[in-house]
Amino acid sequence: MSDPDLVIDARDLDKSYHLPHKTVTVLTGASLTLSAGERVAVVGRSGVGKSTLLHVLGALDRPEAGEVRINGRSIYALSERDRAMLRAREIGFVFQSYHLLPEMDIAENVMLPAWAGGSRQSRTAIRRRAIEMLERVGLADRATHTPLELSGGEQQRAALARALMNAPPLLLADEPTGNLDRSTGTQILDLLFGIAHQTGHALVLVTHSPEVAALCDRTLTLENGRLV
Ligand SMILES: Nc1ncnc2c1ncn2[C@@H]1O[C@H](COP(=O)(O)OP(=O)(O)OP(=O)(O)O)[C@@H](O)[C@H]1O
Ligand SMILES: [Mg+2]
Numbered sequence: 209m210s211d212p213d214l215v216i217d218a219r220d221l222d223k224s225y226h227l228p229h230k231t232v233t234v235l236t237g238a239s240l241t242l243s244a245g246e247r248v249a250v251v252g253r254s255g256v257g258k259s260t261l262l263h264v265l266g267a268l269d270r271p272e273a274g275e276v277r278i279n280g281r282s283i284y285a286l287s288e289r290d291r292a293m294l295r296a297r298e299i300g301f302v303f304q305s306y307h308l309l310p311e312m313d314i315a316e317n318v319m320l321p322a323w324a325g326g327s328r329q330s331r332t333a334i335r336r337r338a339i340e341m342l343e344r345v346g347l348a349d350r351a352t353h354t355p356l357e358l359s360g361g362e363q364q365r366a367a368l369a370r371a372l373m374n375a376p377p378l379l380l381a382d383e384p385t386g387n388l389d390r391s392t393g394t395q396i397l398d399l400l401f402g403i404a405h406q407t408g409h410a411l412v413l414v415t416h417s418p419e420v421a422a423l424c425d426r427t428l429t430l431e432n433g434r435l436v
Contacts (some may be wrong), residue, residue: 210333211241211261211317211409213243213244213347214242214243214277215222215242215244215246215278215279215377215378216240216241216242216265216378217239217241217274217280218236218239218265218274218279218410219239219274219275219277220239221235221237221238221264221271221274222235222236222237222271222433223257223260223269223271223272223274223331223346224262224272224292227231232384233236233256233433234256234433234435235257235261235264235433235434236432236433237433237434237435238255238257238430238434238435239274239435240261240412240428240435242378242410242412244377244408244410245404245408245409245410246410246425247401247404247410247424247425247426248412248424248425248427248428249413249414249415249420249421249423250262250412250414250415250428250429250430250433250435251414251415251416251418251421251427251429252429252430253431254416255428256430257433258382258383258414258430259304259382259414261430262412265369265380266288266295266370267279267283267284267291267292267294267299268295268301271284272370278298278299278378281371281377282416292306292324293324293325295324296321296324296371296374297374297376298376298377299376299379300321300370300371300372300373300376300378300379300380301369301371301381301382302364302379302380302381302382302384303370303382304382304383304386304398304414305387306355306360306363306364306366306367307367308355308363308366308367308370309355310354310355311354312354312355313352313353313354314347314353314355314366315335315338315339315342315351315352316338317355317366318338318341318366318373319373320370320373321370321371321373322338322373322374324412325374337373338351338373339436341369341370341372341373342366344399344403345366345368345369345399346365347362347366347369350362350366351421352390361372361390361392361396364384364385364387364388365399367384368384368396368399368400368403368420372403377409378410378411378412379400379404379409379410379419380412381411381412381413381414382414383415383416384396384397384400384413385415385417385420397420397423
């Protein structure tokens with residue numbers, strides 16, 4: 209039975225990559241539950257499958273077995289279109305390598321989830337909200353710059369603003385400070401935790417840092433395809 213209060217209820221996930229010459233087995237029976245407002249750190253050695261897990265939880269990559277429920281809905285049982293809508297409205301994703309679209313300016317990048325989520329607001333209103341998000345991460349003065357004109361830390365802050373655009377109840381962050389110097393990393397984490405706290409977002413944070421993991425309510429280790 210699934211618990212309706214769980215933001216994530218993921219059970220028995222299997223996931224492999226099938227390459228021409230071999231199969232890489234990544235997840236074998238991984239399970240995770242997360243309550244509203246809860247913050248969980250996921251740790252584990254490089255290549256163990258943390259990003260894969262986050263993609264499966266984030267409606268980006270279908271598992272071969274198991275089920276992922278987000279706010280009670282079994283996301284891989286939905287149509288492609290409904291899943292894309294759920295992803296835009298309910299999940300904010302901060303990628304290991306930012307994933308900003310280079311042909312759009314920063315404000316437009318932040319506006320994307322509003323469009324993907326089917327917002328009926330005017331372009332002007334959506335842009336105004338995107339600028340507010342950029343103000344929260346200290347980047348309003350870079351709104352009309354393209355991603356490649358920004359530093360790594362600025363790109364990660366823009367990616368965070370984009371993840372927060374639709375005020376999703378769930379944030380998934382994949383080593384959001386991995387490529388940044390310590391003080392910029394601390395700034396990103398302060399923003400992430402500050403905003404999660406203010407808004408009651410649940411958070412799954414992949415990190416290599418025990419200090420960062422200690423900021424969360426629980427730490428899970430991914431090893432041998434499972435979370436322990
Ligand atoms: N698209 C892909 N095709 C084939 N194999 C892949 C693909 N993506 C990941 N893998 C393999 O799956 C395994 C898990 O990768 P994943 O990126 O999930 O690890 P990770 O724990 O996030 O590592 P890191 O800490 O280095 O980011 C790795 O061994 C990797 O080689
Ligand atoms: Mg990774």
